[in-house]
Amino acid sequence: MTDNKPDIPRWTLTRYLIEQRRRFPGASGDLNALLLDIALACKAIARIVARGALAEGGPAAGDTNVQGEEQKPLDVLSNQLFLRMNEWSGHLAGLASEEMELPQPIPEAYPRGKYLLVFDPLDGSSNIDVNVAVGSIFSILRAPAELIAGEHELCEADFLQPGAAQVAAGYAIYGPATMLVLTVGEGTVGFTLDPELGEFLLTHPALRVPEQTREFAINSSNSRFWEPPVKRYVDECLAGKVGARGKDFNMRWIASMVAEAHRILMRGGVFLYPRDSKDVSKPGRLRLLYEANPIALLMEQAGGRASTGRQPMLGVVPSSLHQRIPLVFGSRDEVERIERYHHEP
Numbered sequence: 001m002t003d004n005k006p007d008i009p010r011w012t013l014t015r016y017l018i019e020q021r022r023r024f025p026g027a028s029g030d031l032n033a034l035l036l037d038i039a040l041a042c043k044a045i046a047r048i049v050a051r052g053a054l055a056e057g058g059p060a061a062g063d064t065n066v067q068g069e070e071q072k073p074l075d076v077l078s079n080q081l082f083l084r085m086n087e088w089s090g091h092l093a094g095l096a097s098e099e100m101e102l103p104q105p106i107p108e109a110y111p112r113g114k115y116l117l118v119f120d121p122l123d124g125s126s127n128i129d130v131n132v133a134v135g136s137i138f139s140i141l142r143a144p145a146e147l148i149a150g151e152h153e154l155c156e157a158d159f160l161q162p163g164a165a166q167v168a169a170g171y172a173i174y175g176p177a178t179m180l181v182l183t184v185g186e187g188t189v190g191f192t193l194d195p196e197l198g199e200f201l202l203t204h205p206a207l208r209v210p211e212q213t214r215e216f217a218i219n220s221s222n223s224r225f226w227e228p229p230v231k232r233y234v235d236e237c238l239a240g241k242v243g244a245r246g247k248d249f250n251m252r253w254i255a256s257m258v259a260e261a262h263r264i265l266m267r268g269g270v271f272l273y274p275r276d277s278k279d280v281s282k283p284g285r286l287r288l289l290y291e292a293n294p295i296a297l298l299m300e301q302a303g304g305r306a307s308t309g310r311q312p313m314l315g316v317v318p319s320s321l322h323q324r325i326p327l328v329f330g331s332r333d334e335v336e337r338i339e340r341y342h343h344e345p
Ligand code: AHG
Pocket: 069, 098, 120, 122, 123, 124, 125, 126, 219, 255, 256, 257, 258, 285
């Protein structure tokens, strides 16, 4: 790596990807090009987010998305940026996102590639109006051979692959600094955007989630709806050092999962958005394909753990594109404890 002397520039995202690609002699470079297009879309979103209320009008406020959520203008604009900056490249056979009910085929004008991109263009939308960190989350899957061969048209089933099948995953976090956190299967790394250069520079070459923590993140306003194992876990954290855990805990809740995940990658912690009885039609709030799975891969690649509370997240076989799922991730010891509580009689 570099020794950070000013005359020796840090690795750019491009250099990191080229160095990683050297593991696969004869690789086409398609994945690298796709990741650079995604990074460009994130830079375009970062620039708009940074302008806050000064940003030009943008699209009219959206209506309600397939999730039943009121779309913010930036939800719609971020989604359009991801589409327009990726559909033309010839690296993708299709795209899907939180903001689009159906998967988007590649327009006829462009060649069909070998990857699928599924994404949450703006995570933590409720924070955009109050100037709190938001992000974009992405997951890259291999397109089925039949789809690439044109034997069938793009369909929902093409995306219903377990998280372990992801080729790459990452997020951008639009905070005091804009960062890109990424895994291509060789650990989890972080890049910081140098706004003058317009480049993501490698600043965190080996992110690791500490196995232990004293910090938990959960939306406690839902506590009356929680299942017993979650209630037990949180009550023990709140009991502090005089309780079963023998140590005091701290709590955080930002309502931007990307910001929670980033804090946990930086200093440890555990995040829970469990299934609760508030709305039994929804087995949790977060979506499997473009929130839980990419974050789960990043956590596991950094030595953390990600689970539904009952089973490892990356093994879940999706049943639908916008499927919701209970999500627990972060410091290994805490996630394993929560899983034990779910399995005890
Ligand atoms: P999105 O803005 O993409 O719809 O996701 C918001 C998610 C996630 O980022 C966050 O952790 C969670 O919603 C917050 O849920 P509550 O508003 O129930 O706290």
